Amino acid sequence: MxxxxxxxxxxxxxxxxxxxxxxxxxxxxxxxxxxxxxxxxxxxxxxxxxxxxxxxxxxxxxxxxxQASNSVNHFAFRVDSLGDVRQMITLLQTDGRADKLNPLTHGNAWSIYCNDPEGNGLEVFCDTPWHVQQPQARPWDTTLSDEALLNWTRETFEKEPGFADLSDFYQTRKAQLDTRKPDA
Ligand SMILES: [Fe+2]
The missing domain is CATH 3.10.180.10 (2,3-Dihydroxybiphenyl 1,2-Dioxygenase, domain 1)
Structure with a gap:
């Protein structure tokens, strides 16, 4: 299961x-x-x-x-590309009803965090090309070009434990999951 x-x-x-x-x-x-x-x-x-x-x-x-939403930290939605994350930032800024917009990267994701109109935490992110041991969080500069952001992200996280290509991480996780005993 x-x-x-x-x-x-x-x-x-x-x-x-x-x-x-x-x-x-x-x-x-x-x-x-x-x-x-x-x-x-x-x-x-x-x-x-x-x-x-x-x-x-x-x-x-x-x-x-x-009161502020007090049990949920955040909902997270994955999008396909950095362009989608940038588009979401623009949408949120233009709309104006979400607050506390906060671009963060965990090394393995470029995210925009905010609070929805009722104070629920919200995250929209895309994967970076890498995995890195968590937790990690750094603000990222939304004015950087895609290429500059990619380079900055790699330089920022490549010395952190577990830094690897995302595909290697997925392979490792798949191997771990495959060793789990099947249901009786
Ligand atoms: Fe998250």
Missing amino acids: QLRWSHAVVYVRDMELMLDFYSQVLGFEITDRGPLGPSGGPEIVFLSQVATDHHQLAFLNTRQDD
């Missing part, structure tokens, strides 16, 4: 605000919505942007408190 990440369900205060942000800025589509129970109850709205998961996120409009 292998558990693969599928979705999170989140309590929200302002459903329309959250739906607008997650659809207009992050690109999710609403896949279903309706009352939670057969005889009514709070509304749940499902969102996804992949064919393989009916929902990657679902919002339940039952949040009453006005």
Whole structure:
């Protein structure tokens, strides 16, 4: 058995605000919505942007408190390229509803962190070409060219433990997983 990440369900205060942000800025589509129970109850709205998961996120409009989100550190979404991360930074800046925008690299990822309109931590990242032992975090300069950022990232992390090509890391992990005993 292998558990693969599928979705999170989140309590929200302002459903329309959250739906607008997650659809207009992050690109999710609403896949279903309706009352939670057969005889009514709070509304749940499902969102996804992949064919393989009916929902990657679902919002339940039952949040009453006005506190910051206090159990979730962040949700993270992988994109295909550094260009996509840069595009997301522009989208978030233009939209203006997410705050605490924070470009960080963990050596193995270039990320933009922020808080969504209700204070949930959010990360959008792409892989770098490398693995490096975690945790690691350094701010990255979004004004650097792709090539300059690539060079800076390698120079910054290549002396750190575990630094390796990402494909080597995947191979090592696959070998480790393959040695796990199959289910009885
Ligand atoms: Fe993360």
